[in-house]
Amino acid sequence: MQASSAFDEMGIGDAAPRDAYARIKRWLDEAPPEYLQTRRAQAELFFRRIGITFAVYGDAQADERLIPFDIIPRVISRAEWTRLEKGLVQRVAALNAFLADVYGRREILRAGLLPEELVLRNPQFCLPVIGHQPPHGVYTHIAGIDIVRTGPDDFYVLEDNARTPSGVSYMLENREVMLRLLPELFDRHRVAPVDDYPETLLATLRSVAPPNCPGEPTIVVLTPGFHNSAYYEHSFLADKLGVELVEGSDLFVRGDVLFMRTTEGPKRVDVVYRRVDDAFIDPLVFNPASVLGVPGLMSAYAAGNLAIANAPGTGIADDKAIYSYMPEIVRFYTGEEPILANVPTWRCREPDSLGHVLANLKELVVKEVDGSGGYGMLVGPHASRAQIDEFAAKLKATPDKFIAQPTLALSTCPTLVDEGVAPRHVDLRPFVLTGARGSRIVPGGLTRVALQAGSLVVNSSQGGGTKDTWVLDD
Amino acid sequence: MLSRTAGNLFWLGRYIERADFVSRLTDATLRLAALPSSYGGDVGAWSGALTAAGVNVAYAERYPLLEEATALQFLSLDPDNPSSMRWCLEKARNNARAVRTALTIETWEAINGAWLDLQRFGTRLDSRPTLNRLLEAVKAAALAFDGATHRSMLRDDGYWFMRLGAAIERADNTARLLDVKYHLLLPRDEPVGGSLDYFQWTTILRTVSALTAYRHVYRDGVKPWLVADLLILNRSMPRSLAACASDIVRYLDRLAEASGRRGAAHRLAVTAANRLAGARIESIFAAGLHEFITDFTAENNRLGSTITEQYLF
Numbered sequence: 074m075q076a077s078s079a080f081d082e083m084g085i086g087d088a089a090p091r092d093a094y095a096r097i098k099r100w101l102d103e104a105p106p107e108y109l110q111t112r113r114a115q116a117e118l119f120f121r122r123i124g125i126t127f128a129v130y131g132d133a134q135a136d137e138r139l140i141p142f143d144i145i146p147r148v149i150s151r152a153e154w155t156r157l158e159k160g161l162v163q164r165v166a167a168l169n170a171f172l173a174d175v176y177g178r179r180e181i182l183r184a185g186l187l188p189e190e191l192v193l194r195n196p197q198f199c200l201p202v203i204g205h206q207p208p209h210g211v212y213t214h215i216a217g218i219d220i221v222r223t224g225p226d227d228f229y230v231l232e233d234n235a236r237t238p239s240g241v242s243y244m245l246e247n248r249e250v251m252l253r254l255l256p257e258l259f260d261r262h263r264v265a266p267v268d269d270y271p272e273t274l275l276a277t278l279r280s281v282a283p284p285n286c287p288g289e290p291t292i293v294v295l296t297p298g299f300h301n302s303a304y305y306e307h308s309f310l311a312d313k314l315g316v317e318l319v320e321g322s323d324l325f326v327r328g329d330v331l332f333m334r335t336t337e338g339p340k341r342v343d344v345v346y347r348r349v350d351d352a353f354i355d356p357l358v359f360n361p362a363s364v365l366g367v368p369g370l371m372s373a374y375a376a377g378n379l380a381i382a383n384a385p386g387t388g389i390a391d392d393k394a395i396y397s398y399m400p401e402i403v404r405f406y407t408g409e410e411p412i413l414a415n416v417p418t419w420r421c422r423e424p425d426s427l428g429h430v431l432a433n434l435k436e437l438v439v440k441e442v443d444g445s446g447g448y449g450m451l452v453g454p455h456a457s458r459a460q461i462d463e464f465a466a467k468l469k470a471t472p473d474k475f476i477a478q479p480t481l482a483l484s485t486c487p488t489l490v491d492e493g494v495a496p497r498h499v500d501l502r503p504f505v506l507t508g509a510r511g512s513r514i515v516p517g518g519l520t521r522v523a524l525q526a527g528s529l530v531v532n533s534s535q536g537g538g539t540k541d542t543w544v545l546d547d
Numbered sequence: 548m549l550s551r552t553a554g555n556l557f558w559l560g561r562y563i564e565r566a567d568f569v570s571r572l573t574d575a576t577l578r579l580a581a582l583p584s585s586y587g588g589d590v591g592a593w594s595g596a597l598t599a600a601g602v603n604v605a606y607a608e609r610y611p612l613l614e615e616a617t618a619l620q621f622l623s624l625d626p627d628n629p630s631s632m633r634w635c636l637e638k639a640r641n642n643a644r645a646v647r648t649a650l651t652i653e654t655w656e657a658i659n660g661a662w663l664d665l666q667r668f669g670t671r672l673d674s675r676p677t678l679n680r681l682l683e684a685v686k687a688a689a690l691a692f693d694g695a696t697h698r699s700m701l702r703d704d705g706y707w708f709m710r711l712g713a714a715i716e717r718a719d720n721t722a723r724l725l726d727v728k729y730h731l732l733l734p735r736d737e738p739v740g741g742s743l744d745y746f747q748w749t750t751i752l753r754t755v756s757a758l759t760a761y762r763h764v765y766r767d768g769v770k771p772w773l774v775a776d777l778l779i780l781n782r783s784m785p786r787s788l789a790a791c792a793s794d795i796v797r798y799l800d801r802l803a804e805a806s807g808r809r810g811a812a813h814r815l816a817v818t819a820a821n822r823l824a825g826a827r828i829e830s831i832f833a834a835g836l837h838e839f840i841t842d843f844t845a846e847n848n849r850l851g852s853t854i855t856e857q858y859l860f
Contacts, residue, residue: 298645299645299647308647311648312648317548317549318647319549320551322551323549323550323551333549334549334551334859335548335549335550335859336549336550336704336708336802336859337548337806337808
């Protein structure tokens, strides 16, 4: 799909820019090119310096770990955001209801809306939590919903990240850098702030403390440790929340209660914001070789003495085959039409769909149902004959493992590259926080941008960068 | 606070202090060893330095001969010597990295900056100018670290654990230095002035950066018993055993205030501080300087492990 045929969020050429971008356009037209390039260089320096403090990794690879930052903000109007927000709240409500249902009464299966084996035999279906209600019924407290846009009113959900979505530290740091580098832009715009995210996250985590929690809940962030690539974000969040950043070895379970080892003896823990995958959180229940988790954590959870965010078992909701049923899932639990559309998806497990997919591989994107991070996928329009043949063979052998989608023309935003300002494809990951009293979304999110001309791949591992995301109040 | 965090901060304080001590020890020993042999200049100076750093045995296992070049390499950039400056800064940074949220940005940048700086030196010492730059860099790192913690950190448990580690390490360093050189400090019936040992004494003072302090305190020529007095009993001298002992009590007091509890570490520390506060240098000499220092070192080590047990590191 070519950039030229994609929707540009500012508007390309001499035509009047879209309203939300009017002042950005004027700023870009008036600013001397060298001014923009200087600011760009300063931003990079700035990130390199923070990058060093991030560098936690610090070794020779530290430089490569910096994700490029683009200084031209991505703008969303308040009207657009209001709609997105409603859609996101609706979708996350449906995800939570779905999770409570499949681990509870399974009404959606009894209603025959999706095949039983797709849920019950799914590797992400978590047997140890069947029948257990998490405190306040919330499963996915922090959800990162990936949104793409193809036209003025056309937003699609590309993926639901319901397990341990990352990237929120970039949303916050990007804004900090922009405030320091380009204060004049903030004079000309009313930009909704994002810096209350940690406050909102803390309120969310406190609200889901188990009902029998004595007094003020004690919250911790559980990290796999500083070798983990997202360690910076873990320590950043613990710092902003003002809670302890713990590793598995700092915690132990006695009498079905979780404690952390402190200098003043054991201290009871009520809420764990874990950034460790299900498979590793409790060696007694999941992967027995894991040293990242806490033996007995799941028994404390089952006894109702602990809230885990996100709850174990949420992986079933971000399976890509389940994703294809999201419109039905939203209708089933909310009784409403979905506000945000799904990308049309062919489930290769269905023979008719498989036939269609095999006949049209050159135009489609094929993904593994439980894959993430852009691994193990085929992008038809960019694939060679041999790659397509190879994928066709895989599809025929294990059709259950795949879904296919049309190649979407992601919207573009003005982006500063070596040659000047040029349109580049973007996506958006807003973070939806859900506690005992409903969902809240800090206005904005992480915008990822494919810096290569024409590229649709926004992943940081493949030359993707990030932008500050502005929701404009006007 | 998390026990792991407390332990990391305690060791962070210790390793920074050790790096600083080894750099000063190296610097002072270089001056001593470079003197003509008639003034005490001798490769033997390195034997004393290695012993004071606590790595004479490890050195002998690695190198058959005592030579300045190998001793310098061992104390500066050796990646496996637990008292090399490189090792200390590496460990300090590892401890800091593991408790990143317990440190202010300024403190972290001081440590991380020093560590990044150190990477440029590699693991082989190539020349004397390189060594000089390294010694300066390590001293600057310790100053930057102390400055950053002093200026930016909350005075809460974390800060006191870090200071406590530094004070225990500092007491240990001064005691080791004294133990290596004690025979030079014994009072003798010797005419004042003109002693060849003068350069040995000033080396000791330089190692604890107290040569100028000595003159301010005693307003006298360098006399061995006064050097001992300064390093053991003078409480205004920050590296003296007495100052370290009273610092340790103060830091443990602060920690006890927060928790409302005192423990075994407290009792040991108070006993040690009281003994030093009531002592006179003459009686220490009379009872035996060597025994006194050996006892102090053993008690300081016991204190270190009691702290570890009490706070569950």
